[in-house]
Amino acid sequence: MAKNPVKTAAAPRPRGRGLWRAVRNLLGAVFLALLVGPPLAVIVYRFVPPPLTILMVERLVQGHGLDHRWRPLGQISPAMPRAVVASEDARFCYHHGFDFRAIEKAIARNEKRPGRPVHGGSTVSQQTAKNVFLWPERTWVRKGAEAYFTVLIEALWGKRRIMEVYLNTVEFGPGIYGVEAASQRYFHHPASKLTPTEAARLAAILPNPLKYKAVDPGAYVRRRTGRIGAASGTVQRLGADDCVED
Numbered sequence: 227m228a229k230n231p232v233k234t235a236a237a238p239r240p241r242g243r244g245l246w247r248a249v250r251n252l253l254g255a256v257f258l259a260l261l262v263g264p265p266l267a268v269i270v271y272r273f274v275p276p277p278l279t280i281l282m283v284e285r286l287v288q289g290h291g292l293d294h295r296w297r298p299l300g301q302i303s304p305a306m307p308r309a310v311v312a313s314e315d316a317r318f319c320y321h322h323g324f325d326f327r328a329i330e331k332a333i334a335r336n337e338k339r340p341g342r343p344v345h346g347g348s349t350v351s352q353q354t355a356k357n358v359f360l361w362p363e364r365t366w367v368r369k370g371a372e373a374y375f376t377v378l379i380e381a382l383w384g385k386r387r388i389m390e391v392y393l394n395t396v397e398f399g400p401g402i403y404g405v406e407a408a409s410q411r412y413f414h415h416p417a418s419k420l421t422p423t424e425a426a427r428l429a430a431i432l433p434n435p436l437k438y439k440a441v442d443p444g445a446y447v448r449r450r451t452g453r454i455g456a457a458s459g460t461v462q463r464l465g466a467d468d469c470v471e472d
Contacts (some may be wrong), residue, residue: 264359268378271358272387279395280361282403291401293411299390300472302417305425305458306405307389307470312457313429313450315350318389319469323351323380324373352376354392385469397435398428412440426454 275296286292299307311318317325329347348356355375360368379388398408405428409417413424420428430450431438438447461467 264375265378265382267359268375268382271391272383276358276391276395279357279403281357281397284362285397285401292403293401293407294394294403295406295410296394296404297406297417299386299393299470302393302405303420303425304467304471305420305422306393306417306428308458308461308467309422309425309429309454310350310389310393310432311467311470312461313426313454314353314432316457316461316466318350319385319466321349321351323349323376325349349376350392351380351388353396354388355379357395357397358391389470396432398431399435399440402435408440422455422458423451426451426458429454 278294282292282294315325315328317328325347328349331347352372355378356362356368356372359375360371383391394404394406396405397403398405399411402408402411405420406417408428409415409420409424412428413420427440427443427447430443430447431440438444440447443451
């Protein structure tokens with residue numbers, strides 16, 4: 227009579243191998259999300275107005291409120307993007323997201339004038355990438371992510387959309403986001419009715435909108451408004467804002 231074969235138990239799998247497989251799968255999923263997520267978000271916001279930003283949520287938690295009213299670029303006075311080009315990014319229509327000459331000049335200027343307001347070399351494209359997709363703190367990680375998103379929006383949005391999103395998301399005061407909300411709050415009329423002087427005043431407070439005031443401004447904002455107004459005339463005469471016009 228044949229004997230039943232003796233069954234041997236399967237050797238248990240090493241625990242470390244299963245753990246490593248789980249970690250590897252998790253890292254793969256994170257990498258895929260980082261690879262696909264940013265371009266997908268940029269594509270969506272090419273057509274859909276960004277509803278909220280991290281800064282808006284942060285300020286809301288701090289008790290500043292939230293006044294954010296989206297307006298298409300065609301419903302904003304041309305004086306406003308012109309003032310932004312004059313004050314924030316004179317070569318906006320000519321660079322591809324980064325203005326290295328402006329960065330060098332900003333570094334030299336800040337070194338020569340310690341204790342004065344710091345001027346950065348960030349372009350409108352960089353500021354838009356930061357405002358919409360990232361957090362406000364200055365870290366190397368954020369700056370790297372900012373550069374990545376800047377490349378994406380320059381490639382997928384174009385200049386007119388970048389300016390449109392910038393003007394609708396930038397902070398103009400405590401709880402005030404976008405030029406429509408700022409125009410209504412400070413001048414009591416829509417952004418389509420902004421005069422060149424009012425546009426220059428709004429652009430003048432952008433370096434620090436929680437400190438500087440568009441109404442009853444101090445000496446610094448008044449001087450800066452005058453310089454931006456003069457520079458805006460030059461921008462218009464040279465056609466340096468043509469990339470945002472219809």
